[in-house]
Each structure stands twice: as C-alpha cells, then as structure tokens.
Amino acid sequence: MKFTEKIKHPEFWRNFTRIAIPFFIIVIVFSLLWNSWSQIFSGDFAAVAETNFNDGKWKTFFGVKIVVCVIYGLYVTNKNMK
Numbered sequence: 001m002k003f004t005e006k007i008k009h010p011e012f013w014r015n016f017t018r019i020a021i022p023f024f025i026i027v028i029v030f031s032l033l034w035n036s037w038s039q040i041f042s043g044d045f046a047a048v049a050e051t052n053f054n055d056g057k058w059k060t061f062f063g064v065k066i067v068v069c070v071i072y073g074l075y076v077t078n079k080n081m082k
Contacts, residue, residue, distance in 0.1 A: 020073030
C-alpha cells in the first residue's frame, strides 16, 4: 500500500501518535539534559529557562524537535504498517 493510501486510515494516525509523542518527550528530556546538565542538577531553573526558552529561544527549541519527531513518526509508522 502506498503512503498516500496509508494516511487515509485512522489506524495510521493512532500509530503515529503512539510513536511521535513519546519520542518528542524523550528528545526534549535529552536535549535539556545535554544543554543544561549542571544547571538542572544544581537546581538553577532560572538559568535553564534563560539558556533554552527566554527571548524567543523556545520557538527554535521546540520547533526543531517537533519537525524531527513528526518526520520520525511518519517514517516509522509508514514502515511498520502493512
């Protein structure tokens, strides 16, 4: 079955959300740990916010991860559906 036919089925989108949402959460956690490891474990959440989210940085922080997770979710779901 072609990709365009698969996306018409509700089962495709259920499987997509089962893959994309947990992957998104994992990517966010690892990204925060990677960018702000010492700040997180010292409890300086204001510095974590300054590094990752303030002054419009949240758009880039979440935007890139959303795009990556959507592409990954579509790829894996398409690959695993018959």
